[in-house]
Amino acid sequence: MSLQAPADFSAETADNFEDIEKQFAVKAVQHMATYWSILEKVRGSTLRLTKMDDDILAHLEKDFPEFDPAETIDEDKMKSKEGKERWRNFMMAYEKKVGDYSFGTLLRSNPKWECGNDETIFVPRMQFYAIEIARNRKGLNDWVYEKAQKEKEAA
Numbered sequence: 001m002s003l004q005a006p007a008d009f010s011a012e013t014a015d016n017f018e019d020i021e022k023q024f025a026v027k028a029v030q031h032m033a034t035y036w037s038i039l040e041k042v043r044g045s046t047l048r049l050t051k052m053d054d055d056i057l058a059h060l061e062k063d064f065p066e067f068d069p070a071e072t073i074d075e076d077k078m079k080s081k082e083g084k085e086r087w088r089n090f091m092m093a094y095e096k097k098v099g100d101y102s103f104g105t106l107l108r109s110n111p112k113w114e115c116g117n118d119e120t121i122f123v124p125r126m127q128f129y130a131i132e133i134a135r136n137r138k139g140l141n142d143w144v145y146e147k148a149q150k151e152k153e154a155a
Contacts, residue, residue: 027103027104028104028105028106028122029106031105031106032105032106032115032120033115035132036114036115036144039141039144039145039148040144040145040147040148041145041148042145043139043141043142043145044132044135044136044139044140044141044142044144044145045136045137045138045139045141045142047136047141049129049132049133049136050098050129050133052094052097052098053133056094056129056130056133057130057133057134057137059090059093059130060090060130060131060133060134061134063086063089063090064086064090067131067134069111069131069134069135069138069140070111070135070138070140071110072109072110073107073109073110073121073131075109075121078121078123078127087124087127090126090130091124091126091127094126098125098126098129100125101124101125101126102124102125102126103124103125104122104123104124104125105122105123105124105125105127105128106120106121106122106123106128107120107121107122107123107127107128107131107132108120109121111135111140111141112140112143
């Protein structure tokens with residue numbers, strides 16, 4: 001069920017309720033934990049995050065040819081005025097195609113890192129999809145599965 005904001009709603013002047021922010025934070029952490037759990041059970045290189053993975057990856061490569069999924073994301077560059085504009089243009093192509101495309105989600109800054117306060121950044125879900133699809137296709141998340149399997153065998 002999707003609710004629409006009232007026609008006269010303004011995000012710039014809306015109250016910021018702490019409980020609502022906490023609920024969004026809990027959802028973002030749950031999403032990351034679920035994704036991590038999936039990566040422990042399935043090689044990222046075989047995982048599909050959406051029905052549109054191929055299209056999203058091709059679009060990412062076209063709009064961000066300099067993006068290297070193996071590198072640490074420069075959050076300041078990503079969230080700069082220019083970075084925000086580029087990503088907004090990218091994401092809007094999925095407004096009617098991908099559910100919760102703009103919902104806040106946690107993303108690891110580097111595919112070699114596990115999740116943690118200092119290793120994650122808060123991004124819209126569409127950025128998460130684009131970056132994680134690129135990482136998965138390059139096999140950059142397969143180590144999570146391999147590590148989990150070794151730990152399982154050792155137990």
